[in-house]
Amino acid sequence: MNNRLIVFIIPAAIIAVFLLLSMVEKRAVADSRRTGFLQRNGAALSVFFVIAVGFWTLFMVTLPYLYMFQESFHPTLWPKDRGGPKDMLTLEHYRFFLYGSDGRGNYTHLWAFFLTILISLLVTIANFILCYPIAYYMAQVATAQKLRLLLLALIVPYWVNEILRAFALRVLLASKGVINTVLMSLGLIDEPFDFLGANIGLYVGLSYAYLLLMVFPLYNAIESLDSNQIEAARDLGAPWWRIHKDIVIPHAKPGIASGCTMVFMLSAGALAAPQFLGGPKTLWFTSIVYDFFFQSFNWARGSAYALILLLACILFVMLMLRLFKVCLGETIR
Amino acid sequence: MSADVELDRVTIRFGNFTAVKGATLKINNGEFFSFLGPSGCGKTTILRTISGFLEPSEGTVRIGGKNMVGIGPNKRPTALIFQNLALFPLMTVAENITYGLRVRGVSRDGRRRRANELLNLIALPDQGGKLVSELSGGQRQRVAIARALCVEPQVLLLDEPLSALDLKLRQHMRNELRSIQKRVGITFIYITHDQGEALTMSDRIAVMNQGVIEQIGDGKTIYDRPETAFVASFVGENNPFHGKVARASKSEVVLDTSFGPLRGRSIKALSPGDRAILFVRPELLRLGNGTADSSLQSTVLNVAFEGNASHVFLKGAGSKDITLTVDRFAGVSIPSQGEMAHISYDPTMALVLPEGDMARE
Numbered sequence: 001m002n003n004r005l006i007v008f009i010i011p012a013a014i015i016a017v018f019l020l021l022s023m024v025e026k027r028a029v030a031d032s033r034r035t036g037f038l039q040r041n042g043a044a045l046s047v048f049f050v051i052a053v054g055f056w057t058l059f060m061v062t063l064p065y066l067y068m069f070q071e072s073f074h075p076t077l078w079p080k081d082r083g084g085p086k087d088m089l090t091l092e093h094y095r096f097f098l099y100g101s102d103g104r105g106n107y108t109h110l111w112a113f114f115l116t117i118l119i120s121l122l123v124t125i126a127n128f129i130l131c132y133p134i135a136y137y138m139a140q141v142a143t144a145q146k147l148r149l150l151l152l153a154l155i156v157p158y159w160v161n162e163i164l165r166a167f168a169l170r171v172l173l174a175s176k177g178v179i180n181t182v183l184m185s186l187g188l189i190d191e192p193f194d195f196l197g198a199n200i201g202l203y204v205g206l207s208y209a210y211l212l213l214m215v216f217p218l219y220n221a222i223e224s225l226d227s228n229q230i231e232a233a234r235d236l237g238a239p240w241w242r243i244h245k246d247i248v249i250p251h252a253k254p255g256i257a258s259g260c261t262m263v264f265m266l267s268a269g270a271l272a273a274p275q276f277l278g279g280p281k282t283l284w285f286t287s288i289v290y291d292f293f294f295q296s297f298n299w300a301r302g303s304a305y306a307l308i309l310l311l312a313c314i315l316f317v318m319l320m321l322r323l324f325k326v327c328l329g330e331t332i333r
Numbered sequence: 334m335s336a337d338v339e340l341d342r343v344t345i346r347f348g349n350f351t352a353v354k355g356a357t358l359k360i361n362n363g364e365f366f367s368f369l370g371p372s373g374c375g376k377t378t379i380l381r382t383i384s385g386f387l388e389p390s391e392g393t394v395r396i397g398g399k400n401m402v403g404i405g406p407n408k409r410p411t412a413l414i415f416q417n418l419a420l421f422p423l424m425t426v427a428e429n430i431t432y433g434l435r436v437r438g439v440s441r442d443g444r445r446r447r448a449n450e451l452l453n454l455i456a457l458p459d460q461g462g463k464l465v466s467e468l469s470g471g472q473r474q475r476v477a478i479a480r481a482l483c484v485e486p487q488v489l490l491l492d493e494p495l496s497a498l499d500l501k502l503r504q505h506m507r508n509e510l511r512s513i514q515k516r517v518g519i520t521f522i523y524i525t526h527d528q529g530e531a532l533t534m535s536d537r538i539a540v541m542n543q544g545v546i547e548q549i550g551d552g553k554t555i556y557d558r559p560e561t562a563f564v565a566s567f568v569g570e571n572n573p574f575h576g577k578v579a580r581a582s583k584s585e586v587v588l589d590t591s592f593g594p595l596r597g598r599s600i601k602a603l604s605p606g607d608r609a610i611l612f613v614r615p616e617l618l619r620l621g622n623g624t625a626d627s628s629l630q631s632t633v634l635n636v637a638f639e640g641n642a643s644h645v646f647l648k649g650a651g652s653k654d655i656t657l658t659v660d661r662f663a664g665v666s667i668p669s670q671g672e673m674a675h676i677s678y679d680p681t682m683a684l685v686l687p688e689g690d691m692a693r694e
Binding site: 226228229231232233234235236237238239242246247250251 | 384385386405406407408411412413415416417419420421423432433435436437480481484
């Protein structure tokens with residue numbers, strides 16, 4: 001199909017869909033107490049909203065993914081060959097991911113893929129274990145003043161640039177870094193421990209990078225729990241851990257799902273932390289994607305790899321949501 | 334099993350604020366005992382202290398003779414029914430009721446049996462599988478009671494559990510609560526600001542004001558023989574007449590009021606010159622003249638017909654009107670608005686008390 005045609009049709013189609021939505025909304029609410037989208041916002045504002053949302057959906061969401069999607073089915077070609085006779089649809093990049101160039105299995109990339117998912121999962125779990133007590137304290141225990149202080153302490157470090165934070169962790173964890181120096185001077189260890197080689201730096205860096213994305217959904221969810229429920233459970237004889245298991249966690253489940261989804265997705269797609277803090281033996285999947293795009297200029301293969309990661313993450317998250325009986329709508333409430 | 338509850342000089346402070354001052358009382362085994370007072374008088378604080386959510390700053394709480402210091406709410410033989418009930422919305426009715434057994438490790442069969450027992454007790458058989466949100470207000474109320482009774486507490490604590498219900502249901506639930514208490518035979522401690530609830534249900538009542546227990550007694554005593562101006566003005570309707578003691582004998586006092594000298598019965602030692610208040614209940618006031626020092630006259634402001642009785646409002650000394658209740662078949666003609674009415678009362682039934690804190694309207 002002619003690529004240019006797609007570029008023109010899609011924007012028109014998307015804007016039309018949004019216009020239609022606003023019209024349908026108006027017709028659906030025949031109820032005189034409620035006003036339609038157009039009436040509510042006025043003509044000028046309505047048109048602006050429709051175009052702005054349409055533009056955002058189009059250029060930020062739809063087109064990049066669509067481009068990547070179609071690119072991933074094209075062979076790797078010099079610019080002069082594009083659109084020529086060699087340009088045809090192919091699955092070679094997906095095949096490469098599974099079998100490599102010699103057909104015996106691309107173990108390096110498959111292992112990196114598996115490791116990325118696994119470490120992201122571990123980081124998510126670690127983040128949850130770390131953030132749940134903080135969020136519970138903030139939501140149910142802390143006084144208003146302590147809450148403000150704690151929020152400040154949580155947010156301020158994020159004013160520092162992500163790469164700077166990663167480097168700071170490197171300085172702390174390096175062989176001759178602060179932590180090793182302290183441990184050795186205390187006589188706890190004889191020779192420096194290779195935190196970065198053992199991926200400790202990676203775990204710490206990733207967990208810390210997305211801490212807030214776990215804390216806030218949890219805080220929101222726990223905050224809406226009536227404290228009488230906790231007291232009622234306690235009064236009926238429940239020890240503290242049962243109160244959390246039976247009352248707080250079931251109530252906070254949508255928030256937990258929301259936080260875990262975000263942390264998992266962003267960890268799996270992280271670039272800075274693995275590059276700066278990952279051990280030499282650890283190949284992060286996004287680093288591979290990055291290299292295809294910017295080192296070997298193989299955009300087609302890079303697109304295919306990025307899509308594989310995206311789909312795997314979505315599938316994984318859906319599976320988890322199903323497993324814990326949370327519906328997707330609840331997590332973004 | 335039932336237990337008595339003793340408070341021994343219990344004082345509870347929050348920072349500089351003293352919520353309860355030196356509360357000392359003994360609630361008997363199997364008694365229906367109410368704490369009655371306006372909001373902020375410290376009655377909920379006392380309840381939370383008995384249940385273990387608060388530790389007294391001074392004094393001791395004993396349940397069944399055992400000192401409760403350092404024993405948490407999950408270890409006390411008490412169960413609390415919250416004002417908003419605090420039922421668990423994600424659990425079914427049966428799961429709610431038997432939650433206390435679940436945390437004690439009772440088997441599924443045992444829990445089911447007990448749930449059925451309790452569902453029968455609260456007249457909701459076969460509703461165990463429903464969610465709490467599918468029940469009506471009165472049904473939820475009963476589930477909350479069943480949940481608390483399920484752990485077989487020796488003392489049941491109720492924190493204004495009826496305040497969210499509408500009037501009809503509230504009156505029905507009063508009888509229901511009383512009959513449940515009779516059946517299970519354990520001590521009920523009930524918190525309320527509604528004197529009607531306290532008077533109809535309780536064996537004994539403690540009236541509280543600003544952290545202090547003003548009087549303890551059964552409903553009749555509290556109503557007929559209030560010991561402080563606060564109790565007299567808070568429990569039931571009362572017409573206060575402020576004045577100075579003119580003459581005082583052992584049991585009778587004559588007050589100089591803005592309506593002239595008025596006589597009443599005295600239970601507290603008063604001497605001439607003291608400021609005091611004469612309290613006359615609306616049902617004690619009647620139209621027509623009596624003896625010189627038990628009669629007064631005032632302008633009729635309004636007459637309200639209420640079916641079985643009429644209320645006549647007359648101009649009082651201060652901002653508060655004098656209220657008089659006339660029975661339907663009293664056989665007197667009710668004066669109309671603006672007329673001057675002569676009213677009187679039986680001075681042996683009206684009480685004179687020293688001036689003190691009054692209940693706010």
